[in-house]
Amino acid sequence: DSQHSLENMSDPYSSDPPRHAVLKPASVKPFNAETPPFLLVEQFITPNELFYVRNHLPVPQIDPETYELEVEVEGSNKTVLLTLDDLKKFPKHTITATIMCAGNRRSEMTKEKPVKGLNWGPAAVGNATWAGVRLRDVLKKSGINEDDKKWKHVQFEGVDFDPTGKTYGASIPFWKAIDKRGDVILAYEMNGSPIPRDHGFPIRVIVPGVVGARNVKWLGKITVSENESDSHWQQNDYKGFSPSTNWDTVDFSKSPAIQELPVISAICTPSANEVVKVQDGHILVKDLGYAWSGGGQKIVRVDVTVDGGNTWHIADLDCQDAAEPPQHWSWTLWSARIPIRSGIRNVEIWAKAVDSCYNTQPETFRNIWNLRGVLNNAYHRVPIKTQ
Amino acid sequence: DSQHSLENMSDPYSSDPPRHAVLKPASVKPFNAETPPFLLVEQFITPNELFYVRNHLPVPQIDPETYELEVEVEGSNKTVLLTLDDLKKFPKHTITATIMCAGNRRSEMTKEKPVKGLNWGPAAVGNATWAGVRLRDVLKKSGINEDDKKWKHVQFEGVDFDPTGKTYGASIPFWKAIDKRGDVILAYEMNGSPIPRDHGFPIRVIVPGVVGARNVKWLGKITVSENESDSHWQQNDYKGFSPSTNWDTVDFSKSPAIQELPVISAICTPSANEVVKVQDGHILVKDLGYAWSGGGQKIVRVDVTVDGGNTWHIADLDCQDAAEPPQHWSWTLWSARIPIRSGIRNVEIWAKAVDSCYNTQPETFRNIWNLRGVLNNAYHRVPIKTQ
Ligand SMILES: [Mo]
Ligand SMILES: [Mo]
Numbered sequence: 037d038s039q040h041s042l043e044n045m046s047d048p049y050s051s052d053p054p055r056h057a058v059l060k061p062a063s064v065k066p067f068n069a070e071t072p073p074f075l076l077v078e079q080f081i082t083p084n085e086l087f088y089v090r091n092h093l094p095v096p097q098i099d100p101e102t103y104e105l106e107v108e109v110e111g112s113n114k115t116v117l118l119t120l121d122d123l124k125k126f127p128k129h130t131i132t133a134t135i136m137c138a139g140n141r142r143s144e145m146t147k148e149k150p151v152k153g154l155n156w157g158p159a160a161v162g163n164a165t166w167a168g169v170r171l172r173d174v175l176k177k178s179g180i181n182e183d184d185k186k187w188k189h190v191q192f193e194g195v196d197f198d199p200t201g202k203t204y205g206a207s208i209p210f211w212k213a214i215d216k217r218g219d220v221i222l223a224y225e226m227n228g229s230p231i232p233r234d235h236g237f238p239i240r241v242i243v244p245g246v247v248g249a250r251n252v253k254w255l256g257k258i259t260v261s262e263n264e265s266d267s268h269w270q271q272n273d274y275k276g277f278s279p280s281t282n283w284d285t286v287d288f289s290k291s292p293a294i295q296e297l298p299v300i301s302a303i304c305t306p307s308a309n310e311v312v313k314v315q316d317g318h319i320l321v322k323d324l325g326y327a328w329s330g331g332g333q334k335i336v337r338v339d340v341t342v343d344g345g346n347t348w349h350i351a352d353l354d355c356q357d358a359a360e361p362p363q364h365w366s367w368t369l370w371s372a373r374i375p376i377r378s379g380i381r382n383v384e385i386w387a388k389a390v391d392s393c394y395n396t397q398p399e400t401f402r403n404i405w406n407l408r409g410v411l412n413n414a415y416h417r418v419p420i421k422t423q
Numbered sequence: 424d425s426q427h428s429l430e431n432m433s434d435p436y437s438s439d440p441p442r443h444a445v446l447k448p449a450s451v452k453p454f455n456a457e458t459p460p461f462l463l464v465e466q467f468i469t470p471n472e473l474f475y476v477r478n479h480l481p482v483p484q485i486d487p488e489t490y491e492l493e494v495e496v497e498g499s500n501k502t503v504l505l506t507l508d509d510l511k512k513f514p515k516h517t518i519t520a521t522i523m524c525a526g527n528r529r530s531e532m533t534k535e536k537p538v539k540g541l542n543w544g545p546a547a548v549g550n551a552t553w554a555g556v557r558l559r560d561v562l563k564k565s566g567i568n569e570d571d572k573k574w575k576h577v578q579f580e581g582v583d584f585d586p587t588g589k590t591y592g593a594s595i596p597f598w599k600a601i602d603k604r605g606d607v608i609l610a611y612e613m614n615g616s617p618i619p620r621d622h623g624f625p626i627r628v629i630v631p632g633v634v635g636a637r638n639v640k641w642l643g644k645i646t647v648s649e650n651e652s653d654s655h656w657q658q659n660d661y662k663g664f665s666p667s668t669n670w671d672t673v674d675f676s677k678s679p680a681i682q683e684l685p686v687i688s689a690i691c692t693p694s695a696n697e698v699v700k701v702q703d704g705h706i707l708v709k710d711l712g713y714a715w716s717g718g719g720q721k722i723v724r725v726d727v728t729v730d731g732g733n734t735w736h737i738a739d740l741d742c743q744d745a746a747e748p749p750q751h752w753s754w755t756l757w758s759a760r761i762p763i764r765s766g767i768r769n770v771e772i773w774a775k776a777v778d779s780c781y782n783t784q785p786e787t788f789r790n791i792w793n794l795r796g797v798l799n800n801a802y803h804r805v806p807i808k809t810q
Contacts, residue, residue, distance in 0.1 A: 188747075211604065211749070276781050278726050280735040292723050298782040331718070331749075331780055336679050339665050345790050348667040360575075362598070362718075388790070393718055394663050394798050395685040399786040403732050403775070411781050 048094040048199070053233040056085040062154040066091040067234070070159035073304035077323040077369055080355040081132070082162035084227050089234045090137050090160065092204050092269065093196040096254050100238045105222070106257040107178045116178045120238055123222060126169035126177070131219050132357060133244035133365035134328050135251055136161040138274050138294055141302060141412035148401040151409030158302035158416065161326070163367050166242045168223035171213050171258075180260055182214045190214075191259040192241050192252035205267030206250045208243050208295060210260070217332075217363050219244050222255065244365035245332045247294045249274045264293065279405040286407060297330035299397055300413040301338055301370075301389035311421045314376050319422060324351070324371045327389035332362035334392040338370045342383040349374050351387070361392040376422055384419045435481040435586070440620040443472040449541040453478040454621070457546035460691035464710040464756055467742040468519070469549035471614050476621045477524050477547065479591050479656065480583040483641050487625045492609070493644040494565045503565045507625055510609060513556035513564070518606050519744060520631035520752035521715050522638055523548040525661050525681055528689060528799035535788040538796030545689035545803065548713070550754050553629045555610035558645075559601050567647055569601045577601075578646040579628050579639035592654030593637045595630055595682060597647070604719075604750050606631050609642065631752035632719045634681045636661045651680065666792040673794060684717035686784055687800040688725055688757075688776035698808045701763050706809060711738070711758045714776035719749035724777040725757045729770040736761050738774070748779040763809055771806045 049065040059069035070088045100120050107116040137160035139153045146155065171190070176182065190213035194204035212218045223231060223242045231237045236253030243250050249269055264270055275291040303325040306312050312319045319342075327335040338351035355369040368389075376383065388397045398404050401414045436452040446456035457475045487507050494503040524547035526540045533542065558577070563569065577600035581591035599605045610618060610629045618624045623640030630637050636656055651657055662678040690712040693699050699706045706729075714722040725738035742756040755776075763770065775784045785791050788801045 209747070211747075215604070217598065217602070276724075276777065278724060278735050278737050279732075280726070280737065292779060294781060296780040298780055336663075337665060339667070339790075345666075348665050348790070350665050350667065360596070360598075390663065392679060393683040393685055393782075394681060395780075395782040396785050396791060398783050399790060403726075403735070403786060404783060 051097055052095045055089070055234065058086065059089065060157070062156055066093055067095070068154050070157055071162065073157060073159045073307065076159045076162070077304040077326055080163060080366070080369060081227060082164055084164070084229060084232050084235065087162040087164060087235065088137065088160045090248055091234065093198055095233050096195045098195065098238060098254060103238050105239060105255060107174065108257065108259045109179060110259055110261045114179060118174070120224065123169055123174070123239070124224065126173045128167055129170045129219075129221050130165060130167040131221060131242065131244055131365055132163065132165045133242060134161060134163045134367040135242070135248045136297060136300075136328065137248045138297070138410040139412070141300070141416070142409040144414070144416075145401045145405060145409050145412045148405050151405070151407060153409040158304060161328070161367070164227050166221060166223040167225040168221040168239070168242070171220040171222055171241065172216070172218070174222060174258075175214060175260065180214070186262060187260050189261050189264050191261055191265040192250070192255060193257040194252050194254045195256035196254050203256065204252065204269065205265045206252050206270050207261070207265035208246060208250050212243065212246070212295070219363060219365065245296050245330045247274065247297050247330070250295065273408065274410065275408070276411050277406045277408070279403060281407060283407060294410065298411060298413050299327075299329040299333070299389050299391040299395045301325055301327035301387045301397065302416045303385055303387050303418045306418065306420050308418055309421060311423050314422050317378065318373050318375050320373045322371045323369065325387055325416070326367045326369055328367040329389070329391035329395065332364050333395070334359075334361045334364035335368040335389050336392050337390040338368070339388050339390075340372045340374060341386045342374055342376060344384070345386065364392070380422060382419065382421055384417050386415045386417050388415045438484055439482045442476070442621065445473065446476065447544075449543055453480055454482070455541050457544055458549065460544060460546045460694065463546045463549070464691040464713055467550060467753070467756060468614060469551055471551070471616060471619050471622070474549040474551060474622065475524065475547045477635055478583075478621065480585055482620050483582045485582065485625060485641060490625055492626060492642060494561065495644065495646045496566060497646055497648040501566060505561070507611065510556055510561070510611065510626070513560045515554055516557045516606075516608050517552060517554040518608060518629065518631055518752055519550065519552045520629060521548060521550045521754040522629070522635045523684055523687075523715065524635045525684070525797040526799070528687070528803070529796040531801070532788045532792060532796045532799045535792050538792070538794060540796040545691060548715070548754070551614050553608060553610040554612040555608040555626070555629070558607040558609055558628065559603070559605070561609060561645075562601060562647060567601070573649060574647050576648050576651050578648055578652040579637070579642060580644040581639050581641045582643035583641050590643065591639065591656065592652045593639050593657050594648070594652035595633060595637050599630065599633070599682070606750060606752065632683050632717045634661065634684050634717070637682065660795065661797065662795070663798050664793045664795070666790060669794060681797065685798060685800050686714075686716040686720070686776055686778040686782045688712055688714035688774045688784065689803045690772055690774050690805045693805065693807050695805055696808060698810050701809050704765065705760050705762050707760045709758045710756065712774055712803070713754045713756055715754035716776070716778035716782065719751050720778040720780050720782070721748045721751035722755040722776050723779050725755070726775050726777075727759045727761060728773045729761055729763065731771070732773065751779070767809060769806065769808055771804050773802045773804050775802050
């Protein structure tokens with residue numbers, strides 16, 4: 037009705053969905069919020085209502101009855117339109133995958149030197165079971181030959197749009213989209229329910245092992261192309277730079293778009309300056325943190341230290357699924373029992389993870405600092421008090 | 424003749440091939456030697472006679488006329504025997520790929536705390552053009568269905584053997600062996616010539632992106648299996664451990680075999696304590712070093728600093744081939760022009776590389792130290808004198 041239209045004109049966010057009260061907002065319009073860290077590591081599968089939300093624009097209202105996904109093959113006159121029912125006729129494929137924001141843990145990098153971006157803590161990440169249809173199957177049905185060397189990228193457009201009418205967009209390399217082991221799906225379910233509005237209802241492309249920004253929500257269009265998406269978010273955002281690059285010298289065309297994310301870990305409990313009990317000369321921290329690596333790599337070890345690296349302790353990898361690299365898409369939850377020298381009251385816990393390529397985390401934010409505050413995978417360092 | 428047999432009995436290394444005089448031996452029997460670093464970075468393709476040699480055992484003498492490669496499918500009675508002529512009937516496939524020893528740069532880690540292993544400098548690595556037949560084609564021809572979930576590993580056995588008769592052996596995951604984009608080849612040529620004896624004549628399996636130890640030379644047998652190779656080198660060597668793990672506590676079954684190597688870079692010229700000229704307030708170093716990452720990841724940036732990370736300078740990536748990740752198998756050669764504050768006489772050049780997954784190198788050896796001295800990918804730090 038006209039009342040509703042007026043509201044929308046004055047505030048395009050007025051029809052955003054309700055959110056769980058425990059989510060901690062980094063911004064409200066658009067809505068961006070993370071899970072409280074202690075809740076994040078309680079469960080291997082993050083419940084939908086606790087899953088971090090990263091929206092660039094207002095949440096669109098989509099009628100599943102009239103929804104259509106457009107598939108375009110560039111340079112041909114071929115355009116395929118698929119309804120939800122059409123999509124659901126493809127074989128159903130289910131994966132469990134962690135999605136992480138490129139800016140996760142940005143608040144730590146900002147302390148080194150200010151960066152531009154939402155002030156995320158360590159919980160702009162979650163692990164869910166996604167079900168839908170293989171992008172590979174849809175592309176092949178749309179006439180794409182997987183061995184055609186012409187195709188370099190697959191572009192995605194959301195139906196969410198900015199005040200000028202521009203929609204959110206991103207792309208991934210063609211090889212990832214078409215690869216048998218790529219496991220890219222057009223997901224219609226998140227943890228057994230239709231994908232919630234905040235997470236992309238009715239269709240979100242899930243690109244496991246790849247930064248959240250390419251996992252486009254409210255998917256409206258897929259384009260098979262020789263080129264990357266020309267969207268702001270593909271070209272002028274979500275890229276890494278040298279610590280020496282500043283806003284006067286940055287040239288976004290010089291860095292590649294972030295796709296697979298590097299190895300990372302984070303300590304979720306205890307939180308900074310929390311008092312932790314010492315028993316039998318040890319602190320025992322259950323559900324201490326998570327670790328994950330992009331590209332389907334598996335976490336093979338997490339090391340923790342409370343003496344600045346003089347002695348390292350091997351963490352227990354408590355929850356990890358059975359998938360083998362390069363298709364290990366889920367995070368690992370870990371805990372540790374760490375000896376504490378008697379009389380020590382203030383310690384700093386450091387954590388670092390190693391993945392199945394034996395890549396490991398850089399030690400400090402100082403040498404990976406970048407102006408957009410992305411790729412915040414330095415050792416996590418949390419000061420605590422012991423008692 | 425009997426004279427020759429007696430020689431072999433007294434010294435199994437007596438029939439090893441002659442080697443180029445500039446190779447710097449890390450051990451003589453077995454022969455292990457690296458390229459002088461300044462020569463290494465002069466050319467994108469490492470000449471055969473300068474390519475580092477990593478032999479675990481005496482070099483076998485193989486008659487190409489009678490050579491046969493055995494292909495076994497475990498649990499079936501199928502064994503295929505392929506002569507060199509049989510192999511050459513498969514389509515020829517050529518790749519350019521860097522091969523690196525797991526122990527490359529070990530001499531730097533040893534300085535942190537002693538480790539067991541050959542004392543490699545930064546040149547136990549080389550880049551060559553390899554031609555042969557796709558392992559994938561040979562396996563399919565041998566009756567292997569690439570989608571059969573039963574197969575987990577492909578084992579390789581050399582014909583080189585130790586005094587007890589045990590041959591060298593290793594394995595790689597089945598997915599890598601069969602993957603379209605895996606580019607694993609049974610190579611019979613290295614840089615356009617038959618593979619030299621030191622590098623595996625007549626057939627070496629080239630597993631691009633994967634540690635040298637799995638690129639088995641003098642290939643005698645391939646086994647498609649549910650299990651890894653049970654060789655010493657697969658099970659009890661070539662694995663990474665925590666800095667806290669020592670020879671009393673190590674359990675080799677607890678770490679995965681190294682396959683894809685992590686991102687690395689090294690400075691090859693200037694060498695330690697070399698005097699470098701300052702011109703217009705800068706040092707200019709051509710052919711300064713190489714950078715590489717396993718898993719087909721491409722180097723996207725190399726940063727250098729001469730003031731301990733206060734300021735970083737972006738290196739020029741001079742030589743890099745056009746292959747895109749995850750099939751970028753070659754290294755990158757880089758150089759840099761670095762400003763030097765006037766009056767400074769002693770500086771330390773540090774280098775770190777970033778790959779297309781935005782993984783980067785750890786800062787110090789201290790926190791990646793491991794008892795076998797493998798995976799030596801901390802920042803390279805070279806002290807020089809300026810003039
Ligand atoms: Mo993100
Ligand atoms: Mo090696």
